[in-house]
Amino acid sequence: MIEKLQFGMSDFVALLPEIILCVFALLITVYDFMSKRTNKALISYMSQVAFFVTLIATFTLIGNNYTAYSGMFVIDTFAIFIKVVILLVAMISVAASHRFITDEGYESGEYYILIMFSVLGMMIMASATDLISVFVGLELMAIPCYFLTGFFKKQNRSIEGALKYFLMGAFSSAVLAYGISFVYGVTGTTNLHKIAEFFATQGVDINNPALYLVLTLFVAGFGFKIAAVPFHMWCPDVYEGAPTPITAFMSTAVKAASFAAFLRVYATALPALHINWAPTLAVLAALTMTIGNIVALTQSSFKRMLAYSSIAHAGYILIGLVALKVSDGVASVLFYLIAYAFANMGPFIIIILLRTKNSSGEMLTDLHGLGKRAPLLAGIMLIFMFSLTGLPPTGGFPGKYYLFYAAVQSNYVWLTVVACINTAISAFYYFKVGMYMYMHEPRNTEELEKPSTPVLTALYICVGMTLLIGIMPHRFFEAAKQSIMLLTS
Amino acid sequence: MEITLTHYLILAAVMFGLGIIGFITRRNMVTVLMSVELMLNAVNINFIAFARHFQQLSGQVMSLFIITIAACEAAVGLAIIIVLFRSRRSINVDDANILKY
Numbered sequence: 001m002i003e004k005l006q007f008g009m010s011d012f013v014a015l016l017p018e019i020i021l022c023v024f025a026l027l028i029t030v031y032d033f034m035s036k037r038t039n040k041a042l043i044s045y046m047s048q049v050a051f052f053v054t055l056i057a058t059f060t061l062i063g064n065n066y067t068a069y070s071g072m073f074v075i076d077t078f079a080i081f082i083k084v085v086i087l088l089v090a091m092i093s094v095a096a097s098h099r100f101i102t103d104e105g106y107e108s109g110e111y112y113i114l115i116m117f118s119v120l121g122m123m124i125m126a127s128a129t130d131l132i133s134v135f136v137g138l139e140l141m142a143i144p145c146y147f148l149t150g151f152f153k154k155q156n157r158s159i160e161g162a163l164k165y166f167l168m169g170a171f172s173s174a175v176l177a178y179g180i181s182f183v184y185g186v187t188g189t190t191n192l193h194k195i196a197e198f199f200a201t202q203g204v205d206i207n208n209p210a211l212y213l214v215l216t217l218f219v220a221g222f223g224f225k226i227a228a229v230p231f232h233m234w235c236p237d238v239y240e241g242a243p244t245p246i247t248a249f250m251s252t253a254v255k256a257a258s259f260a261a262f263l264r265v266y267a268t269a270l271p272a273l274h275i276n277w278a279p280t281l282a283v284l285a286a287l288t289m290t291i292g293n294i295v296a297l298t299q300s301s302f303k304r305m306l307a308y309s310s311i312a313h314a315g316y317i318l319i320g321l322v323a324l325k326v327s328d329g330v331a332s333v334l335f336y337l338i339a340y341a342f343a344n345m346g347p348f349i350i351i352i353l354l355r356t357k358n359s360s361g362e363m364l365t366d367l368h369g370l371g372k373r374a375p376l377l378a379g380i381m382l383i384f385m386f387s388l389t390g391l392p393p394t395g396g397f398p399g400k401y402y403l404f405y406a407a408v409q410s411n412y413v414w415l416t417v418v419a420c421i422n423t424a425i426s427a428f429y430y431f432k433v434g435m436y437m438y439m440h441e442p443r444n445t446e447e448l449e450k451p452s453t454p455v456l457t458a459l460y461i462c463v464g465m466t467l468l469i470g471i472m473p474h475r476f477f478e479a480a481k482q483s484i485m486l487l488t489s
Numbered sequence: 490m491e492i493t494l495t496h497y498l499i500l501a502a503v504m505f506g507l508g509i510i511g512f513i514t515r516r517n518m519v520t521v522l523m524s525v526e527l528m529l530n531a532v533n534i535n536f537i538a539f540a541r542h543f544q545q546l547s548g549q550v551m552s553l554f555i556i557t558i559a560a561c562e563a564a565v566g567l568a569i570i571i572v573l574f575r576s577r578r579s580i581n582v583d584d585a586n587i588l589k590y
Contacts, residue, residue: 131551136558139561143562143565146565146569147568150569153572156576156587157588159569159576160573160588161588162572163518163569163573163582164588166562166565167512167525167582170522170525170562170566171525171528173529173558173562174508175528177529178505178531178535180532180551181501181532181535182535184536184547184548184551185535185539185542188539188543188545190551236588241588
């Protein structure tokens with residue numbers, strides 16, 4: 001039974017942003033080989049242009065809803081929403097990168113090219129409606145990230161981070177692929193819509209052990225990617241070892257893309273199994289946020305503390321997957337992702353700015369007396385900490401509100417209680433940052449370097465968006481709501 | 490005796506299990522990498538057995554993709570092993586221990 005493959009103009013249009021980004025990345029690769037060693041700043045700007053053009057192409061596709069390439073790829077508002085978030089995050093990380101990698105002595109073009117290919121993989125994941133394209137997109141996202149983590153190849157912790165990330169990433173990919181093979185075995189297809197159709201017409205056979213195997217393998221495979229407890233061990237090491245702009249990129253963009261794929265697989269293909277997997281995910285969510293927050297309390301490295309905090313935030317986002325059946329469940333995930341992305345990029349950019357000759361800027365002690373050394377940076381940092389805690393008037397507050405409300409609506413009151421207690425725990429270490437900045441004397445009195453314009457712009461965009469989402473949450477939530485209309489139908 | 494789908498699935502499950510055991514117990518990076526490859530190849534056997542069972546091509550296509558991805562991962566893994574060996578003169582997983590609490 002061989003289906004005839006047909007390609008038309010609509011297929012080409014659906015993939016247009018990805019094609020543009022891919023062509024740009026290849027051209028920049030060629031340019032990188034031909035250009036002189038000293039001219040790498042230009043490549044950073046070229047990649048910004050590439051992201052910007054891709055962003056515009058993505059915007060022009062708003063309003064289209066169709067599947068392309070025989071159901072492998074879909075263009076809908078959900079995909080566009082995620083792609084816009086990913087592209088913005090990528091632009092901010094590239095802006096924060098150039099000065100940093102130059103100062104560390106690793107200036108080279110492939111850094112930006114790897115980021116571009118990783119973004120390409122994420123965009124494919126956001127649009128994938130076939131388990132094959134989900135898997136290939138996931139690998140295209142992950143493999144450049146292994147390189148980027150180990151990019152500072154003379155620093156031991158960077159290599160070690162890359163090693164751990166690679167081993168865990170390869171292992172989880174194999175686990176996920178094994179799960180996909182059983183989905184194929186049970187349903188005879190890898191297309192998400194056809195899988196849903198199969199379960200709708202044939203019914204769910206509760207006694208089929210293969211289904212439980214699939215659910216376990218999927219939760220484990222995706223759990224590794226989003227760093228949910230107990231699959232989180234790699235995350236703090238990798239986030240600490242990686243170059244700081246890459247940590248910012250991985251903790252937001254990679255997470256957003258993984259959640260997008262996770263959501264689409266569960267919401268589109270396996271809604272019939274919701275009753276079977278919701279309790280598991282609820283326990284996983286509770287464990288993830290509790291362990292993430294409690295371990296974050298004990299850290300002395302700010303970067304590592306943020307890594308544990310990002311694990312805890314993955315726990316909050318998982319609540320939205322538990323509450324999938326509630327009308328606003330998925331929308332609250334999207335809203336939280338965008339609020340979290342900007343609030344989480346910010347502190348990493350500040351870490352980059354705190355770097356001086358004698359200190360990495362990564363330890364909590366480097367924050368001592370920041371209120372005196374750099375009042376503006378300290379104020380901005382406080383806004384990010386407010387948002388990560390979930391206090392108004394920042395984006396974190398409505399984000400948590402929508403998520404917790406969805407959990408209550410789906411009768412997971414205990415999960416909401418756990419989440420609220422966790423918010424209180426997290427307030428302790430986020431406010432500790434504020435205390436260090438304003439109530440301690442500076443330990444390191446070195447003058448901070450004057451930040452470059454791209455980094456400052458990136459920082460202002462992050463803080464501006466964090467406040468904007470907090471002040472006008474309704475508009476962003478409406479956008480998120482509209483973008484999920486077609487996801488489950 | 491006729492070899493059925495079940496036999497292939499059992500073979501794949503055994504290979505996958507051996508891969509996991511190797512991944513967890515072995516300390517040499519190259520062996521760990523080989524264990525991951527073993528797991529991916531178990532997935533390939535699964536796909537091809539199912540494709541044969543359903544008389545479809547899509548399962549075989551998936552296994553082609555997985556072979557490609559496994560090759561990419563092997564390349565990345567070996568590159569990381571080389572960098573690690575240059576800095577530490579060892580490819581023992583336990584020697585990678587500077588990042589911890």
